[in-house]
Amino acid sequence: MPLYLLKFNKLLRIGEHTGQLSRPDASGSVLLSRFARLRKYAGQTSGHSFAVAGRLVPTAAAIPLHTQPPALPGSGSWVFGRAAQPPPKAEASRDNSPHVQGKRPRGQQKGAKGHDRRQYAELPERIEIHDIPKEKLHCPCCGLPCDPFPPGEETSTRTDWRVRVERVVDRRLSYHKTCRCPEVPAIITAPPPLKVIPKGLFTAEFIARLMIEKYVLGRPLHRIGAAMHMEGLDLAQGTLAGVFQQVSALLSPLYDAIHAHCLSAGLWQADETGWKVFEEVEGKASNRWWLWAFASPDTVVFVMDPSRSAAVPKKFFGLTGDNPAKGLLGSDFYRVYQVLGETILSFFCWAHLLFHLSFHLLRHHRRDCAISCSLAGNSRAGAK
Numbered sequence: 001m002p003l004y005l006l007k008f009n010k011l012l013r014i015g016e017h018t019g020q021l022s023r024p025d026a027s028g029s030v031l032l033s034r035f036a037r038l039r040k041y042a043g044q045t046s047g048h049s050f051a052v053a054g055r056l057v058p059t060a061a062a063i064p065l066h067t068q069p070p071a072l073p074g075s076g077s078w079v080f081g082r083a084a085q086p087p088p089k090a091e092a093s094r095d096n097s098p099h100v101q102g103k104r105p106r107g108q109q110k111g112a113k114g115h116d117r118r119q120y121a122e123l124p125e126r127i128e129i130h131d132i133p134k135e136k137l138h139c140p141c142c143g144l145p146c147d148p149f150p151p152g153e154e155t156s157t158r159t160d161w162r163v164r165v166e167r168v169v170d171r172r173l174s175y176h177k178t179c180r181c182p183e184v185p186a187i188i189t190a191p192p193p194l195k196v197i198p199k200g201l202f203t204a205e206f207i208a209r210l211m212i213e214k215y216v217l218g219r220p221l222h223r224i225g226a227a228m229h230m231e232g233l234d235l236a237q238g239t240l241a242g243v244f245q246q247v248s249a250l251l252s253p254l255y256d257a258i259h260a261h262c263l264s265a266g267l268w269q270a271d272e273t274g275w276k277v278f279e280e281v282e283g284k285a286s287n288r289w290w291l292w293a294f295a296s297p298d299t300v301v302f303v304m305d306p307s308r309s310a311a312v313p314k315k316f317f318g319l320t321g322d323n324p325a326k327g328l329l330g331s332d333f334y335r336v337y338q339v340l341g342e343t344i345l346s347f348f349c350w351a352h353l354l355f356h357l358s359f360h361l362l363r364h365h366r367r368d369c370a371i372s373c374s375l376a377g378n379s380r381a382g383a384k
Helices: 003-018 026-042 204-216 221-230 237-263 311-316 350-383
Strands: 174-176 187-189 267-276 288-295 300-305 327-331 344-348
Touching (some): 204 221, 204 237, 237 300, 344 350
Parallel strands (some): 267 327, 327 344
Antiparallel strands (some): 267 288, 288 300
């Protein structure tokens, strides 16, 4: 049996073992339909050269010269995914009403009751009083003053967005004792406020906002520094990088807790990609590191390491210790994921397997068509 059919059968066994082919949702039915088309195409014996038991070369009369191999059935929808293919062009219709097209138009529907403007009453309020100048509170003709009109004001609301950087001055009050008790110091001073970084210049609120800007909003350091510069605070990128280095030690217990929770899942997906890290490491000449991602159903753990060897996933799953993790690991065809030992059962990603199988089917199909065309040309040359 060819290699691609062996991988296809292994794929079916893994799918039945993990329950992916029997899922009740739409993805399970889509996988079954795709595998059915592949199995049907691989088992064809007429016109082309695929069979389950081996490879058949068609006769010279079956395929004429200059025949282009046809595309795989359904390859346009499952090799590259639905989003990569342009939608089919629908025929133009004279009636563009939503009932004829079967699609609801976007935006506000005709005849539907609209909603009122939101007032955002949950936001904190700042009251600003706008008054008429005193010189205009008199009649320009007779000069009599104007009296307040009940209820005396008209109210409207606006929404403001303020970003302000402040310098906090901590003034700690001091007192001296009025007694002569030797146990009490002569001068007592209020304790300083607690700081996240000892002897640091930034408040806890500043550091929390910095973490949100970097890791929640995904803004690089030079843009964060530019935003602060617009507010009047000029900070070097090295100063901000030092804050992250100091805070990383405080976040280590949280990272370890997420890591332990991820290992308890028993089902993971893993992948790695190159990453530029401009840090000098002894014995490493380049700046190329590797960012590893290990995802469980409810957590994702990132590992930055200068190596791409199997030592990284082995250390992550604790395979070198006394309590290694146990479960299923889904990945691509990278070899390091397949040699993690007996406690980690690896299986291939569905998308990679489908693409790999379609690639082998198409490659063998084109090769057999080329052989058939060559045989046909030789037979015609002999007949002449």
